[in-house]
Amino acid sequence: xxxxxxxxxxxxxxxxxxxxxxxxxxxxxxxxxxxxxxxxxxxxxxxxxxxxxxxxxxxxxxxxxxxxxxxxxxxxxxxxxxxxxxxxxxxxxxxxxxxxxxxxxxxxxxxxxxxxxxxxxxxxxx
Amino acid sequence: xxxxxxxxxxxxxxxxxxxxxxxxxxxxxxxxxxxxxxxxxxxxxxxxxxxxxxxxxxxxxxxxxxxxxxxxxxxxxxxxxxxxxxxxxxxxxxxxxxxxxxxxxxxxxxxxxxxxxxxxxxxxxxxxxxxxxxxxxxxxxxxxxxxxxxxxxxxxxxxxxxxxxxxxxxxxxxxxxxxxx
Numbered sequence: 020x021x022x023x024x025x026x027x028x029x030x031x032x033x034x035x036x037x038x039x040x041x042x043x044x045x046x047x048x049x050x051x052x053x054x055x056x057x058x059x060x061x062x063x064x065x066x067x068x069x070x071x072x073x074x075x076x077x078x079x080x081x082x083x084x085x086x087x088x089x090x091x092x093x094x095x096x097x098x099x100x101x102x103x104x105x106x107x108x109x110x111x112x113x114x115x116x117x118x119x120x121x122x123x124x125x126x127x128x129x130x131x132x133x134x135x136x137x138x139x140x141x142x143x144x145x
Numbered sequence: 146x147x148x149x150x151x152x153x154x155x156x157x158x159x160x161x162x163x164x165x166x167x168x169x170x171x172x173x174x175x176x177x178x179x180x181x182x183x184x185x186x187x188x189x190x191x192x193x194x195x196x197x198x199x200x201x202x203x204x205x206x207x208x209x210x211x212x213x214x215x216x217x218x219x220x221x222x223x224x225x226x227x228x229x230x231x232x233x234x235x236x237x238x239x240x241x242x243x244x245x246x247x248x249x250x251x252x253x254x255x256x257x258x259x260x261x262x263x264x265x266x267x268x269x270x271x272x273x274x275x276x277x278x279x280x281x282x283x284x285x286x287x288x289x290x291x292x293x294x295x296x297x298x299x300x301x302x303x304x305x306x307x308x309x310x311x312x313x314x315x316x317x318x319x320x321x322x323x324x325x326x
Binding site for chain 1: 173177194195198199201202205206209273276277280281293294296297301
């Protein structure tokens, strides 16, 4: 699958998906005018790709500063998708980078609570 | 006279601790511009970084609620429409707040009141559970967003939320939600 690289904008995330290497990253702020339009196609590509993976090592990095509630729906959806991908026999690691004690730390920990097969790692930027 | 009128308005706002007020049709451009202004204002005022982020997050949810749901509007959905609301940001007794008001249809008031009463009664763990449930669930009927904005506001409001309704006429009710950070 062709790699996806989208630069960050004032209201939307930087996207860097390398499908061959199985490394994916989302970073920045997310409160675009049309949230489904931004996330929908990305999630579709990920679903399509992960469905073909078996025994793969997948690393998904989040480095988020702020996201609004419609974006949160997609972020949690990605956690759930990654969990299912791990359950299907892949080694999935979710890296969550944020500043210590920032609200994003709590956000990441809350999202990670239900993970059983995928692993979650917090990384502090400060 | 003119200066007195404006000064009195400013004074009235000041007495309520309001440092920022916008009343009018809201757009995505206004959201971005005012949002940045509020962030800068708080940073210059040496506000705690976490509180500043919370105020900004509540502000975004409040304005997006007006843009999507306010019943007072001009234009139509097919071309472009603008929806009216009033938003204030301020601080009282060292507790920052974001308050927002807009018209809603009377038929929606009860559902909104029930939903906010439920949210207000939850502790932090309860809010987190409802937040996840709503994020994972189907979008509620009549909702264009994740339907999770109010829960998000309550999660950011460390000192709680208040809400109120005032009848305008048979068809409309004025709704206000205040988040205390």
